[in-house]
Amino acid sequence: MRYAMAIDTKKCVGCSDCVVACQTENNVPIGYCRDWIVEVTDGTYPQLEIEIRSERCNHCENAPCVRCCPTGASHYEDGGTVLVTHHKCIGCGACIASCPYDARYSHPDGYVDKCTFCLDNRVKKGEDPACVSVCPTKCMYFGDLDDPNSDVSRVLKMRKWKTLIPEAGTKPHVYYLI
Amino acid sequence: MKEEIITSGRMNPYIDPHLNIWHWQIPLYLFLGGLAAGILFFAALYTIQGKQDKYRTAVKIAPFITPFILIIGLIALFWDLKHKLYFWQLYTTIRFESPMSWGAWTLMVVTPLSFIWCALNIKVIFPDWDWKFQWVKEVEAFFRRNILVISWILLIFSLILGVYTGILFSAFNARPLWNTSILGPLFLASGLSAGAAAIVLLSKDHFERVQMAKIDLIIIAVELFLIIHMFMGFLASTQVQIDAANLFLGGPYTTPFWLFVVMLGMVFPAILEILELRGYKMPHYIAPILVMFGSLMLRFIIAYAGQESRWLY
Ligand code: SF4
Ligand code: SF4
DSSP states (O other), X not given: OOEXXXXXXXXXXXXXXXXXXXXXXXXXXXXXXXXXXXXXXXXETTEEEEEEEEEOOOOOTTOHHHHHOSSSOEEEOGGGOEEEOGGGOOOOOHHHHHOXXXXXXXXXXXXEEOOXXXXXXXXGGTOOOHHHHHOTTOOEEEEXXXXXTSHHHHHHHHSOEEOSOGGGOOOXXXXXXX | OOEEEEEEOOOOTTTSSSXXXXXXXXXXXXXXXXXXXXXXXXXXXXXXXXXXXXXXXXXXXXGGGHHHHHHHHHXXXXXXOSSGGGGGGGGSOOOTTOHHHHHHHHHHHHHHHHHHHHHHTHHHHOTTOOOOSHHHHHHHHHHHHTHHHHHHHHHHHHHHXXXXXXXXXXXXXXXXXXXXXXXXXXXHHXXXXXXXXXXXHHOOOHHHHHHHXXXXXXXXXXXXXXXXXXXXXXXXXXXXXXXHHHTTTTSTXXXXXXXXXXXIIIIHHHHHHHHHXXXXXXXXXXXXXXXXXXXXXXXXXXXXXXXXXXXXX
């Protein structure tokens, strides 16, 4: 089993509903976020292109954050999701420095926190992650890459996609449809 | 003009607008670790070579500061942790992939060794010292019999400690400035140089001072070579590493780096040392203090600049 997410940059309007849904679902402290919107404007005026992405931890297959964690607090969980065991984390910040996407933050309680794909609170109950289920344009797909019939496998077969900074060698599990 | 504008809605503390998770504690810890590694390396080396009497300060006196600086370093590291009560988790496992992990273990080897080293030489500082209990005397005698074994362990672990202070940074490919394997040898050299400088500073023996100053000169030359090599590597690499190098070549860190680290911390003390070796009289403490200052600044500047260097996507 390999959990993955595909996000359609052609459909995303940057409304930030996913950001708020995540903050509510996961009790993210005020002033912090586990997912966020990025807008990239590219080109020469008036020929401008805009890409809107909802970003989060990529649950990398070759995750530098897991590699550099001295205690094993950062680890691979079921389906390749990358999680942090709070009571093992010493708050050294090595994983924060190691993530090329800056997807982690230091929780005010001391441990490090980030996107969990809502693994325990939703996915294991058969629901989609909060961000996926709330998106008003239905631009996100979640599922198991090893299951050819999952939403995410099907849409990745049909559409062109990219991952973020593939040259960093992290093998992301969040795909962007382009 | 073709442009790319990236706007992000993320504003997490310590992350945005650029990473600033590590503050003064980490570079201070790395400097103290490197300095202790340098001092203990020379102490072990001259013991193995049987030159304890020629290099009395290096072997018997300078090591007395290492337990203190190692402990201050560990306090600084502890200070920087954000989930302090769970500190002990660091010592429940060894993860060789994680420099933070094997570095912490290296310190757990080097720190007790530095205490043992001082205990064995305590009579040099306090001639009337008496261990009082018979069993302590027996333990001391045991260590004294095995001083060569201890020296070899110390030699190897001080090198590991010195190199670790650089590898801690270079293991992060997310920060292009840090992601160069030159940082390991460069920080090791900088630690050895600071160690040699500390010995020059403490020594009252002319022969020892001259020898250590000569060694320091060679190490400074190696450091300058490594720095040039590092920039050549960056400039011949990908755009993110070119951008990282530009932080020092016209960017915000240009003056602090070239002035404090290279000029004041390496070139100037090297000139002073050469003049002194040629027989010019000058206060002998200026060059070693500058070398140690440069070594400290190197850590600070690399730590802070590295957190500003990133991938843009
Ligand atoms: S995106 Fe960052 S935090 Fe998430 S798995 Fe990859 S390296 Fe780790
Ligand atoms: S901050 Fe916590 S999760 Fe991150 S590397 Fe350190 S111990 Fe591991």
